[in-house]
Each structure stands twice: as structure tokens, then as C-alpha cells.
Amino acid sequence: MAHAVAEYQAELNKHPYEKKRGLRQVCIDIQKTHLKETGRLITLSHVTLSCLAKGDINLSKFNSLMKRWLTEGEEETVIDYIQQMATRGFPLNHKRLKEHINEICRAWLGAAFPETGVGRNWTQHFIERHSNCLHGY
Numbered sequence: 001m002a003h004a005v006a007e008y009q010a011e012l013n014k015h016p017y018e019k020k021r022g023l024r025q026v027c028i029d030i031q032k033t034h035l036k037e038t039g040r041l042i043t044l045s046h047v048t049l050s051c052l053a054k055g056d057i058n059l060s061k062f063n064s065l066m067k068r069w070l071t072e073g074e075e076e077t078v079i080d081y082i083q084q085m086a087t088r089g090f091p092l093n094h095k096r097l098k099e100h101i102n103e104i105c106r107a108w109l110g111a112a113f114p115e116t117g118v119g120r121n122w123t124q125h126f127i128e129r130h131s132n133c134l135h136g137y
Contacts (some may be wrong), residue, residue: 004030004044005052023049069105079133094123
């Protein structure tokens with residue numbers, strides 16, 4: 001989608017007398033180019049392209065910033081804890097990591113935190129998100 005945003009912004013910067021492609025046409029052209037290059041069909045929304053061209057953030061970025069259980073500072077603390085425990089010879093498995101995360105969230109959120117704790121795949125996603133710091137542990 002970043003390529004589509006760049007291409008649409010290039011269209012907007014054209015001279016006023018040059019023919020400009022609209023949002024829909026830019027999406028169609030990007031889809032065709034991607035199909036030729038990779039053999040896979042993708043669908044781009046002209047509405048999403050419009051929002052991103054105006055400077056809005058996409059939904060996945062919004063969710064990663066706003067719908068999270070831990071703040072960035074808390075995540076850094078958890079990473080330090082994982083590294084310390086591994087260095088001492090007690091690496092955390094997913095179950096133990098989930099227990100520690102649940103304790104932190106319950107302390108901060110109280111009854112607003114679900115009884116079941118973080119989701120089933122939360123620890124896996126956490127480790128993938130911070131793989132650059134945790135790859136050796």
C-alpha cells in the first residue's frame with residue numbers, strides 16, 4: 001500500500017495541465033502490476049489509499065498502538081526479565097511468560113482485564129514482535 005500512496009502522491013504533484021489518474025485508477029494499476037510481477041492477485045481499496053495519502057495510519061498500525069495490553073516501557077521490562085531469567089538458567093516457556101504478563105495486567109487493569117488473561121497466541125506474537133532482542137533466549 002505504501003507503493004500505491006507514493007504513486008498517488010506523484011499523480012497529485014503533476015502539472016495542472018497533465019492528465020492525472022484518480023484513486024481508483026492508481027489502485028487498479030498497482031493491482032495489475034503486482035499480478036504481473038508475482039502472479040498473485042491483490043485488492044487495494046481506494047478509500048484506504050485516500051486515508052493513507054492524507055496522512056492517516058492504517059488499521060493494523062492503529063491496533064498495534066492502541067489495543068495493547070502493555071505499554072512500550074512495560075514490554076521493555078518484560079524483555080529484560082526474560083533475558084535475566086534465561087541468563088540465570090531459567091528460560092521462560094510460553095506458559096510462564098503468559099502467567100507473568102497476566103499478573104502485570106491484572107495489577108494495572110484489575111477487573112477490566114479478562115479472567116482468561118491474554119489470548120492464546122499473545123506470547124507467540126510478543127516473541128515474534130521482539131525477536132531481535134530475544135533470538136538468543
